[in-house]
Amino acid sequence: MERNAALDAFAALAHETRLSVFRLLVKAGPEGVPALEIARRLEAKPSTLSGHLSSLKGAGLLTATRHQREIRYAANLASVNDLVMFLLSDCCGGDLAACADVISLRCGDG
Template identity: 50%
Template sequence: METKNALAALAALAQESRLAVFRLLVHAGPEGLPPLQIAEQLDIPPSSLSFHLKELSHANMVTATKNGRSIIYAADFQTMNGLLGFLTENCCGGTPCLPVCGVDCSTD
């Protein structure tokens, strides 16, 4: 990912409602959600949601797919993974880092 794309993605996520929308769409998975369902779950007025979805879309953080008469929004996992890779690219001097946990990280 290029720096300008990372900056656009980070700027789009640097707002409370947009971050909540993106996290909800990540949770929904590749199937995504229609705008009305997003608005209801996050208690965001549809007019505001439209603005936030546009901003996320311009940063390539979400995709919009026409499904009949409605549009389904989904997180763009390729962009998300690209951003994570960009942020961690030089982590620990090129040595793979282990996750840091405040509690036991085991999966017992």
């Protein structure tokens, strides 16, 4: 991941609502959640949520799939993985094998 892409991702996540949306979608997994359901769960106005979803999608953190009149959003886990690896790329002087404990994240931890 390039530095500018990482900065865009961090900027997109640096807002309470967007971070809540992202965390909700990570929990939902690859199936994602329809936009109106995201709004309902977060008690957000759909018109306001639209801008937040657009910011996260623009930063590459979300994918959107249209199913007739419904748009379903999901966390782009490949992009998230790239972001984490960007953060850890200099770990232990770039020797990722030496940092195995740090980078061996498992679902459900922490």
